[in-house]
Amino acid sequence: MLNEEKIVQELCAKFNFLENQIKITRPRRIFLETTEEHFAQVFDFCIMNLNFKHLCAITGFDDCDKLSVMYHLSGKDGILLNLKVSVPKDKPVLKTVMSYFLCAEIYERELVDLLGFKIEGLPVGNRYPLTDDWPKDEFPLRKDWKSSDHMKA
Amino acid sequence: MHNSNKFKIPMGPQHPALKEPESFSIALRGEKIMGVDIRLGYNHRGIEKACEERTFVQDVYLIERVCGICSHSHSTAFVQAVEEVAGLVVPPRAQYIRTLIGELERVHSHLLWLGVAGHEIGFDTLLMYTWRDREIVMDLLALISGNRVNYGMNMIGGVRRDVTEEQAQDILKGVATLEERTKYYIEVATQETTIIKRLSGVGVLKKDDALRLGAVGPTARASGVDHDVRRSDPYAAYAELDFNVITDTNSDVYGRTVVRVKELLESYKMIRQCLKNLPGGPLTVKAPRKIPAGEAISRYEAPRGEDVHYVKSNGGEKPERVKVRAPTLANIQAVKHMLKDRYLADMPIVVAAIDPCFSCTDRLVSVKGNAGKNKKILTWEALRNYSVEWHQVHGIDFTELSHKFRTKMERF
Numbered sequence: 001m002l003n004e005e006k007i008v009q010e011l012c013a014k015f016n017f018l019e020n021q022i023k024i025t026r027p028r029r030i031f032l033e034t035t036e037e038h039f040a041q042v043f044d045f046c047i048m049n050l051n052f053k054h055l056c057a058i059t060g061f062d063d064c065d066k067l068s069v070m071y072h073l074s075g076k077d078g079i080l081l082n083l084k085v086s087v088p089k090d091k092p093v094l095k096t097v098m099s100y101f102l103c104a105e106i107y108e109r110e111l112v113d114l115l116g117f118k119i120e121g122l123p124v125g126n127r128y129p130l131t132d133d134w135p136k137d138e139f140p141l142r143k144d145w146k147s148s149d150h151m152k153a
Numbered sequence: 154m155h156n157s158n159k160f161k162i163p164m165g166p167q168h169p170a171l172k173e174p175e176s177f178s179i180a181l182r183g184e185k186i187m188g189v190d191i192r193l194g195y196n197h198r199g200i201e202k203a204c205e206e207r208t209f210v211q212d213v214y215l216i217e218r219v220c221g222i223c224s225h226s227h228s229t230a231f232v233q234a235v236e237e238v239a240g241l242v243v244p245p246r247a248q249y250i251r252t253l254i255g256e257l258e259r260v261h262s263h264l265l266w267l268g269v270a271g272h273e274i275g276f277d278t279l280l281m282y283t284w285r286d287r288e289i290v291m292d293l294l295a296l297i298s299g300n301r302v303n304y305g306m307n308m309i310g311g312v313r314r315d316v317t318e319e320q321a322q323d324i325l326k327g328v329a330t331l332e333e334r335t336k337y338y339i340e341v342a343t344q345e346t347t348i349i350k351r352l353s354g355v356g357v358l359k360k361d362d363a364l365r366l367g368a369v370g371p372t373a374r375a376s377g378v379d380h381d382v383r384r385s386d387p388y389a390a391y392a393e394l395d396f397n398v399i400t401d402t403n404s405d406v407y408g409r410t411v412v413r414v415k416e417l418l419e420s421y422k423m424i425r426q427c428l429k430n431l432p433g434g435p436l437t438v439k440a441p442r443k444i445p446a447g448e449a450i451s452r453y454e455a456p457r458g459e460d461v462h463y464v465k466s467n468g469g470e471k472p473e474r475v476k477v478r479a480p481t482l483a484n485i486q487a488v489k490h491m492l493k494d495r496y497l498a499d500m501p502i503v504v505a506a507i508d509p510c511f512s513c514t515d516r517l518v519s520v521k522g523n524a525g526k527n528k529k530i531l532t533w534e535a536l537r538n539y540s541v542e543w544h545q546v547h548g549i550d551f552t553e554l555s556h557k558f559r560t561k562m563e564r565f
Binding site: 025026028029031053054055056057059061070072077078080082101102103105106107114125126127128129130131140141145146147148151 | 190191192193194197199201202203206237364365366367382385386387447448449450452459461463465474476478482483485486532
């Protein structure tokens with residue numbers, strides 16, 4: 001059995017609600033989606049039990065009525081596990097993952113600046129990547145934010 | 154500013170010791186660094202948003218401009234992700250040519266770094282030597298692609314240009330000279346007392362810290378982290394090449410120097426293999442204008458470390474989402490750790506030692522006007538006028554000079 005398949009099997013054995021939420025798109029690539037409610041335990045299991053110890057990046061999405069986040073976790077044998085979780089757009093709150101990955105700080109600041117997430121537990125610090133005087137209610141990576149609207153002036 | 158014998162000094166965003174705009178607020182006690190606060194984002198150009206507003210084909214050219222030094226790294230990482238979503242099988246010859254350009258790019262980047270490192274420690278002879286030699290690889294890249302940077306080699310489904318037998322001979326000749334020079338640099342880096350003494354024990358990042366802080370590339374490998382995407386998650390032609398992943402256990406700036414110079418030798422080995430085993434066949438497969446719905450994530454071992462591109466398509470001709478995580482963003486977080494308890498004079502070389510690229514990291518030059526309730530982004534002309542007025546108010550007026558210059562230019 002391939003390592004990717006073993007990982008999927010372990011995940012499904014531990015969390016049966018994930019059964020239809022996992023796919024191996026190609027060798028060394030696993031994509032899975034979980035609910036806000038189960039996210040913390042799935043995330044913890046992936047790191048502590050499945051040994052995905054390196055956070056490559058965090059991608060944020062504007063999915064219509066939801067805002068989503070995908071954590072790209074790297075493990076052994078070049079396998080990349082991509083874990084997605086969505087939160088309501090009117091309450092886009094997530095907990096920081098800095099207790100697992102210190103390096104998550106800058107990636108989480110990007111989520112705050114570009115998509116308007118609120119990250120609980122993120123220490124006070126500089127904005128990234130937008131300027132200090134960037135309007136607090138404008139999030140450039142939201143789908144309703146069009147750069148053309150801002151270039152007409 | 155000072156607080157209980159601690160001074161805070163700002164360094165950047167524009168500073169002679171920094172090659173790109175980034176800002177460090179350094180807490181000092183005497184000459185000792187007690188803490189560093191880093192502010193990034195000065196080069197943020199909104200490329201990810203711009204990608205969503207353009208077609209996949211246009212994005213290839215945009216993404217290539219994320220960075221001037223590792224342009225091929227970004228365009229390859231991007232096209233690989235798009236090709237995966239589209240289910241395209243790229244011809245082997247194109248995969249080899251992508252690898253060949255990727256390694257030539259690594260050679261020019263590492264030689265550039267070695268020169269900058271020499272300059273930062275006051276060893277400008279090394280800067281002159283390495284940048285002279287770097288011209289060889291720049292010429293080779295220009296020979297193949299027509300450009301010294303932004304080679305425009307990649308397209309969705311393959312590469313735009315072939316490598317002829319004649320070009321292959323020129324590359325081999327250039328690589329032979331570069332190899333000889335690199336052996337000399339390895340000797341200099343490992344035997345020259347002043348280099349060893351200046352770089353050893355400076356900017357220390359132990360293996361555990363490198364892993365904990367998510368460092369990548371030569372920065373991590375110089376701390377003993379045996380990880381290279383070319384081996385662990387091979388792409389292009391790397392699965393068919395024989396090469397070693399260079400690591401070092403010095404865990405300091407010296408170790409990072411050794412890793413990069415030794416990696417040059419591995420790159421020459423790979424370039425020769427690419428040319429020797431270059432398969433025949435087409436350079437491209439036809440790619441659809443509309444990319445089927447799907448998502449993919451592509452990893453690329455850029456000269457500075459792992460470059461990550463995520464692409465999501467909704468079935469249209471424009472991507473739904475493009476995400477770029479450049480290696481410097483991963484490494485900059487280790488810099489704070491490296492600088493703690495070091496001396497202020499070490500700062501330029503410690504920052505330079507991660508080979509930072511802030512264009513990559515920040516990926517909109519947008520300047521917002523302050524006037525009125527509805528702040529709008531300034532147009533280029535408005536920004537220029539604002540600058541002219543600001544300088545006039547401060548007693549600097551170039552109107553006459555500008556008029557003279559324009560009149561002269563018109564005569565030509």
